Amino acid sequence: MPLFVNGERIASHGSTGELFKRYPELQITSKAFREKKPETIDSKLLLYVQQRELAATTPADSSVTVIGSDDATTCHLVILRHTGSGATCLAHCDGSSTRSEVSLIIKTVRVLTANLKEGRFELHLIGGFLDDLSTSCDLSRQLLAAFSQQKEDIHLLTCCITELNDSVVCGIHRPMVYGVGVNVKTGEIFPATFPHRGPEELLRSARTFTGGQMVNIYDSPGEQIRIGPYSWLSNKDISVWLEQDDQTILKHMSTSPLVEPPHFVTHMKATIQFLLENPRAETLFPGGQSHVYKRSAHGSWDKAADCAVPVHHSGGNN
8 A cells, every 4th residue: 555645645756856845744844853952862761773673662661762773874764653552663774675674664563563453554764865876865765665565554754864854064965864763652753862872782783794684673572682693704804994094994885975973984893893703603692592681670781691692892882
């Protein structure tokens, strides 16, 4: 079934520009969203989602108040919520496999909604800008097309993407909003920043770096983060990147080298160092067991005792 804006079925469109011209209300809601002051989210409330990850839960979850993600330049942050159940999913999409990612997002929310007939699916898309290679524009079109092809009716409420998330600073196009949070109790979405991106930030980043596809990191009924098991091929040749300067790293490892956040290069080098120190992912998951994290009484994500395993790394935030 198609996407809807204000109850009207979205007709086929050739570009995001045509979509925004036909439905100016999307411009209005995007402007209102961009003008919100970014919130800095306390880790005690947060379930953080990295690139090519998603997480979903319901308002009944006692361990999570906000699902969030950031560092999105050409990437898009996708939030889908069912108004009847309150089930909410946030995904960080980069265009690697958009159609299958959208199907997974829909399935994840549908499972948490069960057979509830009251309510509707509401969609929020945030991210991208007018980058030189049109990577953002391509991903915007892919997401809109993929959601239009789902069997569920989906109501598009926020579409702050590509040109509606673009600003020009000193002659350089850049995103206005890099990060988003969604309050799973209320459904409110807002620009956000996240000082803490754990647990196991480098392990999760290594999975994406080595080609891992979209994965759900959260077990909502159990209120626990489940990481892995992962696998990757050892590649000692990546050590050459540790010798490169910042500009070289940005040029070859970013889709938007001029507008990455300040920590991008440091994070990429820490991820590469992690892979060099852990060349065989299976050694990090004895018996093929996931790393399971539960919210402690103090608000931190603590690893379950029976899932503890040493992970070797030299730096980065875990």
